[in-house]
Amino acid sequence: MKFCSNETKLKRGLLFPLGLSSPSLTEPSFDNSDTDLNQDSNRSGSFIDSRTLAKTDNDLHTDPLSSTTTKNIHVPMNLPRSLNNLKSIKIRDFNEATLTDDGIMITSQGISLASRASNSEAFLEGQNNASDTSFFETESLVSCVTCLSDNYSSEQRDRFNLSSPSKRLSGSSNNLGDHEASYASVAGQMLVNTVIPYGRILHAEYVNNPKGYLDNTDTVKASDTSSSHSSSNSKDSDNQVTTTTTDHKDRFLTVGRKNNEVNANANDKTKKRSKNGEPKFVEITFAKPRRHDIVPKRLILSISFPSSSPNMDIVEEILKRSYKNARRQRSILVIINPFGGKRKAKKLFMSKCKPILLASKCSIDTAYTKYNKHAVDIAREVDIDKYDTIACASGDGIPYEVINGLFQRPDRAEAFNKLAVTQLPCGSGNAMSVSCHWTNNPSYAALCLVKSVEARIDLMCCSQPSYYKEFPRLSFLSQTYGVIAESDINTEFIRWMGPARFELGVAFNVLQRKKYPCEIYVKYAAKLKNDLKVHYLEHKNRASLRFENELERNQDHDGPESDSHSVDADKITEKDFKLKYPLDDPVPADWERIDPNLTDNLGIFYTGKMPYIAADTKFFPAALPADGSMDLVITDARTPVTRMAPILLGLDKGSHVLQPEVIHSKILAYRLVPKITNSLFSVDGEKFPLEPLQVEVMPRLCKTLLRNGSYVDTDFDSM
Ligand SMILES: Nc1ncnc2c1ncn2[C@@H]1O[C@H](COP(=O)(O)OP(=O)(O)OP(=O)(O)O)[C@@H](O)[C@H]1O
Structure with missing residues (x-):
């Protein structure tokens, strides 16, 4: 008492x-x-x-x-x-x-x-x-x-x-x-x-x-x-x-x-x-x-x-x-990775997210991942008529698998039209929730889930010789090669350190000025920083105008059926999955090769579609949900440590992209051919083989839930 x-x-x-x-x-x-x-x-x-x-x-x-x-x-x-x-x-x-x-x-x-x-x-x-x-x-x-x-x-x-x-x-x-x-x-x-x-x-x-x-x-x-x-x-x-x-x-x-x-x-x-x-x-x-x-x-x-x-x-x-512009009473398949977030994912979901979803009258089915890549199989088999949402109570690994499972379905266009894929942040890396729900707190993310609008986001289609003929891989977050990839994946042995292991890995590699030679070919959307800013503002304003119009349209409707489904007017079809630039084709004439003097001394190569790659790392401050392009960030390993320090220290604010030593562009596609034999790629945090990698943007392929129809504001406009 x-x-x-x-x-x-x-x-x-x-x-x-x-x-x-x-x-x-x-x-x-x-x-x-x-x-x-x-x-x-x-x-x-x-x-x-x-x-x-x-x-x-x-x-x-x-x-x-x-x-x-x-x-x-x-x-x-x-x-x-x-x-x-x-x-x-x-x-x-x-x-x-x-x-x-x-x-x-x-x-x-x-x-x-x-x-x-x-x-x-x-x-x-x-x-x-x-x-x-x-x-x-x-x-x-x-x-x-x-x-x-x-x-x-x-x-x-x-x-x-x-x-x-x-x-x-x-x-x-x-x-x-x-x-x-x-x-x-x-x-x-x-x-x-x-x-x-x-x-x-x-x-x-x-x-x-x-x-x-x-x-x-x-x-x-x-x-x-x-x-x-x-x-x-x-x-x-x-x-x-x-x-x-x-x-x-x-x-x-x-x-x-x-x-x-x-x-x-x-x-x-x-x-x-x-x-x-x-x-x-x-x-x-x-x-x-x-x-x-x-x-x-x-x-x-x-x-x-x-x-x-x-x-x-x-x-x-x-x-x-x-529920002004949100669908009421969602039908949700929750996929829980019981090993996610240091085995706390189930408890987090049950105690923080589920009460909010039930109180909002959502219906919930739950599936647990039982083995590595199980979520791919779950998404490939799921009855798409039963749900409107797949919520991944996990880190970023499960949404990646779900998106790829849906991609491998014979009825994939229908599946991507029917289902919104979202995250309830219960893992150790929750970039999707931070970017889309503006929070990495599970209970607030659950509230965001029920209140958010469905919006389409671009995906990036990755092809490498060893798997692309079967199925290329869809990436929603990022691909990286060089310092970051190695720091992310090759520090697994010091996992006990928590997130610090990644920072330590980056610092170690940067101090060593480790180089990752490669060839990079790029199809640009906005090559220079000024052009990038124009591109960003144009697309951001266009998207917010569209969001406001949709909101007005929804308000004009009456009754419970007035929930926002305007994204349905924007359905994808099978032809949206067709690659523009197949890996077997030669590099197209309108792609540019990045100066070999730089790529032979590459330090960081990072491409992404969401602003946050971790809760405190705003690596892509200019990323937009559906601008038809991805952000590219490159650094030269020869950059003096005194200059690298402000770059790395600016990662939380996103100001690193403003540093003159950092290349920052908007691109539509790229091909990266490694010139070393002992390294790796990291795609959405997953380890990928060290083979030529070709990636192109697949516009507006996937439905997700975005708070206010946009990614969390990064303040890039005012940088
Ligand atoms: N039952 C399981 N056994 C083994 N691996 C699993 C199991 N369930 C899921 N996984 C794998 O765990 C990986 C990480 O998942 P997720 O991103 O949800 O967790 P996380 O807490 O962010 O972990 P990590 O830090 O390892 O990325 C995925 O590759 C997934 O396939």
Whole structure:
């Protein structure tokens, strides 16, 4: 049992009711979507890592004086009718709320069922005698009481006719044999003027007017009150309170004669309470920060609507705003690499990601990889009609395998049209999640998964003599040769060092000025740095314009079918897999050979399609999801160590590409012919043979999920 400290009481009980500041879950959404997933994300979309996320902890109860985490919303507060009369404090189990542009704003605070059932009635009765006690003190103590528990007990569930948490979860979870996650109510903990952003709302549905919703001015007894709900698009707002629909019979009482009488009574009361429109009882589930993560919480709200839209289906409206341009209730095949992330992948998925996905009403099937490259086989065999998403709870190795498994299917065009491939960052290298979900935190990535738009990204098709006739390999992330490849792959023996092993390997090879002679032929899209900048800005602006247009189109549509599937208009066909530059053909005339004086002294050769290659390494700051090109970075091994130091030290910010010693171009294709016999290539972190390698971009081949339709902002525009 945990009691509030005086300081907490002061903040929660005194400062908030005084309206000094109101806590908000997050800043208003950025761009045109409400996918404002991390409180600390700013409009420029800076990368958020787990350290930053730590600041989001407790942001429901955040320091009210902190300007960074609070937001003043100037609305009249719903204060009790008389501050000195404690009888006027409403003892309700729900908060009153209204919809704003940014989210659902609490306009009047309720008290949790749990606390009231166990403590608050007696507590308040005692307090009622203290006529000289101020409302603010009382409120602080009430807040304290509500800390006692935020879960309904089974007895309270029975009493208040609430379903058990497990019944609430529609998401199936096959193959797991595990328990279903439950999530607690935060009734009574939400302070007035708190805004729950749409970006954090996972689900909403109508509920009964739960028994016991009364204030001490009410005449209806807890045991008598039972209005019902409807999830239909009923135009009659009264019906939404009084009609029970059979599809929710597992959750709600069938309303009998007695209840109808009470409902009529309750409706009179809600009419009395609402000046603008009829309040509706809606249960929302939302993602609330807890320590470094987010967890699902639920809350019952009585939501008023402006009288201008009295017939609005509030649940549908909330869901529409919460999933503005995202597909609702995804069907997900989760592939877990139990060995990923130092064997923590399964635990991370189960504890951090799954609760968010289930609370969002996604359906989940789970498959575990049992051997090396198993995910290739899983993706080759998967029933594409069953899923819209393959989520890899792993490092970057499993998405690589999934993409290649899909590529090897006879119906590959259909498979790439149907399925979005995404990552839940549970491995040691999570570049895909950092680049696409803007985070390497598994719970935030899960939120991003459910809120993101489907977008097409370019892939890179790799051909080498030993395998290309069977199947070339698709790479979504990068290919590297030289210092980085060796540091990545050939330091496996010092794996115990963690990520430092890679940095140590790079430093060691750079200090040695190790050379990796080769021939490189390139088809350029933008050779010089200035041209590259123009290319970048042009494509970035074009993509954001397209995203905004899609958003507008989606907003024009009505109903649950308005989810964004605009990417479907952009389907690929079998001819999109045809190589433009087969390996057997000679190097085309319009390709350029890179100066042999440089390539004979090559230090780093790195090509990539995503901005981050690791959580703290922004190797390709100009990478874009679908600009039809890949980024090329080359260094000369003869570069003095004094000049290499700022290059390597700039990797976290991406500023290394600005250094004059670094070649940075946008390219469409290349061929690299090694002139050494003892080295390797690394493709998406996998070891590839030391043979001539030819790579070309395959535009827009794969669907993935991108937060706000773009990669994490790298600030390349302002570099
Ligand atoms: N059951 C298994 N046994 C052996 N290897 C496996 C198994 N499951 C997956 N793998 C392999 O593990 C490799 C790494 O996977 P992944 O990227 O998900 O993990 P990671 O934690 O990032 O690991 P790494 O640091 O090794 O890349 C892949 O090549 C995959 O084929």
